[in-house]
Amino acid sequence: MPDRPSDRTPPQTPSDAAASPGPKNSSGSKTSSGPKNSSSLKTSSDPDASSGSAGTGRPPAAGAPSARGVTRRRLLGTAGATGLALGAAGGAAGYAAAPQPDRAQLLTALGAQEEMFHGKHQPGITTALQSRGHLVAFDLAAGAGRKEAAALLRRWSATARRLMAGEAAAHDDTDVARDAGPSSLTVTFGFGHSFFARTGLEKQRPVALDPLPDFSSDHLDKARSDGDLWVQIGANDALVAFHALRALQKDAGSAARVRWQMNGFNRSPGATDRPLTTRNLMGQVDGTRNPKPSESDFEKRVFVPDDGDPAWMAGGSYVVVRRIRMLLDDWEKLSVADQEDVIGRKKSTGAPLSGGGETTEMDLEKTDAEGRLVVPVNAHARITRPDQNGGAAMLRRPFSFHDGFDADGVPDAGLLFICWQADPLRGFVPVQRKLDRGDALSPFIRHEASGLFAVPGGAAQGEYVGQRLLEG
Numbered sequence: 001m002p003d004r005p006s007d008r009t010p011p012q013t014p015s016d017a018a019a020s021p022g023p024k025n026s027s028g029s030k031t032s033s034g035p036k037n038s039s040s041l042k043t044s045s046d047p048d049a050s051s052g053s054a055g056t057g058r059p060p061a062a063g064a065p066s067a068r069g070v071t072r073r074r075l076l077g078t079a080g081a082t083g084l085a086l087g088a089a090g091g092a093a094g095y096a097a098a099p100q101p102d103r104a105q106l107l108t109a110l111g112a113q114e115e116m117f118h119g120k121h122q123p124g125i126t127t128a129l130q131s132r133g134h135l136v137a138f139d140l141a142a143g144a145g146r147k148e149a150a151a152l153l154r155r156w157s158a159t160a161r162r163l164m165a166g167e168a169a170a171h172d173d174t175d176v177a178r179d180a181g182p183s184s185l186t187v188t189f190g191f192g193h194s195f196f197a198r199t200g201l202e203k204q205r206p207v208a209l210d211p212l213p214d215f216s217s218d219h220l221d222k223a224r225s226d227g228d229l230w231v232q233i234g235a236n237d238a239l240v241a242f243h244a245l246r247a248l249q250k251d252a253g254s255a256a257r258v259r260w261q262m263n264g265f266n267r268s269p270g271a272t273d274r275p276l277t278t279r280n281l282m283g284q285v286d287g288t289r290n291p292k293p294s295e296s297d298f299e300k301r302v303f304v305p306d307d308g309d310p311a312w313m314a315g316g317s318y319v320v321v322r323r324i325r326m327l328l329d330d331w332e333k334l335s336v337a338d339q340e341d342v343i344g345r346k347k348s349t350g351a352p353l354s355g356g357g358e359t360t361e362m363d364l365e366k367t368d369a370e371g372r373l374v375v376p377v378n379a380h381a382r383i384t385r386p387d388q389n390g391g392a393a394m395l396r397r398p399f400s401f402h403d404g405f406d407a408d409g410v411p412d413a414g415l416l417f418i419c420w421q422a423d424p425l426r427g428f429v430p431v432q433r434k435l436d437r438g439d440a441l442s443p444f445i446r447h448e449a450s451g452l453f454a455v456p457g458g459a460a461q462g463e464y465v466g467q468r469l470l471e472g
Contacts, residue, residue: 110236110269111181117161119458120315121303122465124186125397125420126293129278130234132241133264133399135321135416136249137192137227137451138256146199148255149229150470153189155251156231157464160187160244169247176243183237185244189465190230190319190453198228204310204469208318208423209454215436217447224260224323224449232319232418234399236269260449262323264399264416277350277358281326281400281413282444284343285350288358289385291395301427302395302420304457312468315457317420320394320428323401323449326414331444342440344379352381378440384431394419394427414445424452 115123140149159169166182196205231248235241249258267278280286291298299305304313331339336347344362345352353374354363364382366374375382386393397420402413421427435442459465 108181111183113184113236114166114182115164115184115186117157117164117187117459118461121317122188122455122458123164124188124232124234125302125317125395125455127184127186127234128269129266129397130184130186130241131236131266131268132234132238133266133416134231134233134241134245134261135264135399135418136231136233136245136261137259138229138231138252139259140195140198140228140256141254144198144255146201146470149195149199150467152229152252152255153466153470154464156187156189156248157459159247159251160189160465163187163240163244163247172250174243174246176246177237177240180237180240183235183240185235185240186233187244187248188232188455190232190455191466191469192227192230192451192453194226195228199470201469204312204472206310206313206318206454208425209452212320212424212450212452213429213433215432215447217436217442217445218450219446219448220450221448224262226451227259227453229256230319230321230451230453230455262401262416262449263403264401266399280398280415281328281402282331282339283347284339285345285347285358286398286415287396288345288350289381291393300422301393302422304422308422312466312472313454313456317422317455318424318427319453319455320417320419320421320424321449321451321453322417322447324415324417325412325446325448327444327446328411328413341376342380342444344375344381353379376440378438380435380439380441383434383439389430389434392427392430394421394431420455 115127117123162168162170163177164182164185164187166180191209193205193209193211196202196209233241233244233248235244245261252258277285277287291301302317304316304318306314308314334342340347340353350358352360352362354360354366362375362381362385364373364375364385368374382388397418399416399418400414401416402411405411419428456466456469459467
């Protein structure tokens, strides 16, 4: 990466928004501040960028810009738009005129989007779906305990903060993300059940972290399940996401080793002509009835309350991770009408079979001319409704995956199912138990890996994630 100073104001969080300027968008992320250009997109004013390479500790290279240096954000803000326009004009001169400036600047705005590391909750939970994701679990090395775990979380938190702000890693940066802005990068950390015995903190292990029950549909690979530590990385650029994955893996050093790692993706922002609920690899609209932050009970459903037990989990959440293989060859043999009966929704729009649009309330009692339920009794969308599960609800934030084809050409593809809740015994578990008893989707999927992790609340300024547990 170029030598980059610390050219940002302190990250803005819900608790310090009044003291830390910088406009946010509706999801709580921040874009660069500074004077507006002709398309009203903002570029960085870099109020603190006056000390050369203070952000990286490296001196400016010969011929490099003096004093102010070049950050990924500034590179995008000052050169990205014109670079795109000029590149298109030079490389495609025989085909079309260069893009209009507003189009080019809209493209660079995607890279400039920044999510906040510090806050009441960790990033990557309520953040909008990102187009690229990595999930990785670590086990502490033999002989490593609480002291080593605390040092590791301190390193990881420092690296996550820097990378989420579009800065280089503090040591041995690989330059993979040299030309990119923050690109909505988020890094989220969690603790597995085994972490507490390894660190002598058994008395601080939450009851909610007890192992999940067995389900009849499980075909779990233990080598790709659980783990002492869990990290979720998401970004709207594949290189930015990989850069973070590599930096954190290197930061683990001798303290921890990778247990398993999975890669996922979602539709890229801007791929549709208007905001739409994403689709999974079965072609179904997926996420219609997700809880929304605007709902009055959202915080209660998703996050541990401030007076929750144990105290170090205040503002945190419990995440269930499942690698769900989709048996796409079997699924794609069904007619569209049969697929819709399995799900309970129209494949084209996501609307319930009982009528209306995607967000129309499903009429579970509606029947057709022959008296049959329009939404079948075993339809996936019927079974998973909170009002069919004693109010159980969870925030789903998945990634799709595709890990190639086997010797017979069968795709190893499906969903990295990730769901967040204040208590898995009142979220994932009751819903999965009901699905286990008669979900029409079950013959077309296979649960191949699983994990449950306690994800503590966000780190305050000057703290690292998990500090209240490890130093409490």
